[in-house]
Amino acid sequence: xxxxxxxxxxxxxxxxxxxxxxxxxxxxxxxxxxxxxxxxxxxxxxxxxxxxxxxxxxxxxxxxxxxxxxxxxxxxxxxxxxxxxxxxxxxxxxxxxxxxxxxxxxxxxxxxxx
Amino acid sequence: xxxxxxxxxxxxxxxxxxxxxxxxxxxxxxxxxxxxxxxxxxxxxxxxxxxxxxxxxxxxxxxxxxxxxxxxxxxxxxxxxxxxxxxxxxxxxxxxxxxxxxxxxxxxxxxxxxx
Numbered sequence: 001x002x003x004x005x006x007x008x009x010x011x012x013x014x015x016x017x018x019x020x021x022x023x024x025x026x027x028x029x030x031x032x033x034x035x036x037x038x039x040x041x042x043x044x045x046x047x048x049x050x051x052x053x054x055x056x057x058x059x060x061x062x063x064x065x066x067x068x069x070x071x072x073x074x075x076x077x078x079x080x081x082x083x084x085x086x087x088x089x090x091x092x093x094x095x096x097x098x099x100x101x102x103x104x105x106x107x108x109x110x111x112x113x114x
Numbered sequence: 115x116x117x118x119x120x121x122x123x124x125x126x127x128x129x130x131x132x133x134x135x136x137x138x139x140x141x142x143x144x145x146x147x148x149x150x151x152x153x154x155x156x157x158x159x160x161x162x163x164x165x166x167x168x169x170x171x172x173x174x175x176x177x178x179x180x181x182x183x184x185x186x187x188x189x190x191x192x193x194x195x196x197x198x199x200x201x202x203x204x205x206x207x208x209x210x211x212x213x214x215x216x217x218x219x220x221x222x223x224x225x226x227x228x229x
Contacts, residue, residue: 004157031214042120042203042219043158056210091157103217105150105157 004106019079025094037089120220133191137204146207
């Protein structure tokens with residue numbers, strides 16, 4: 001049973017470009033969470049999605065960031081017009097969605113904005 | 115009230131020693147307390163977790179001690195090994211308004227175990 005998969009593992013973008021980060025949850029998991037980790041900091045919740053639904057986006061910046069989890073395919077975190085401050089590690093986690101269900105993390109995508 | 119304070123920021127321990135990392139929280143609604151281990155370049159991996167109905171949980175060399183009245187919990191790594199060198203995050207979880215459990219993470223402790 002493959003774990004949570006994220007790609008790309010490393011992404012370099014110039015200021016003003018778009019970044020697309022992909023996450024495939026563990027088999028059987030229908031709940032996806034995105035977190036951002038800045039250097040020397042803990043993980044900050046961004047958004048929680050179920051298939052075709054955004055359930056909680058209270059941690060998402062109001063502009064330039066969006067997320068989706070379509071019926072088919074991976075979840076996508078999209079950052080438009082990236083700025084240097086967006087440089088961070090972005091982690092995806094998935095769970096079965098049961099109350100208190102354990103979240104399993106992917107290896108992360110390290111975004112560098114030059 | 116959603117903050118989780120973790121200390122120390124970094125820790126150096128001799129091989130065979132005990133590593134202790136502490137976390138404190140404020141929100142009494144938290145009811146699940148996991149610890150994650152993260153190696154450089156990797157995602158966090160669940161190490162051990164506890165619910166507030168018990169005061170201690172042990173799995174191998176790893177023990178969580180939980181003090182509900184003080185709203186504190188700690189991770190103890192017995193017989194620390196160089197392979198334990200990693201960053202450790204505590205987390206507190208609660209049932210959010212979205213109907214799912216939300217995780218609030220501490221800022222991490224970078225542990226180095228000297229050979």
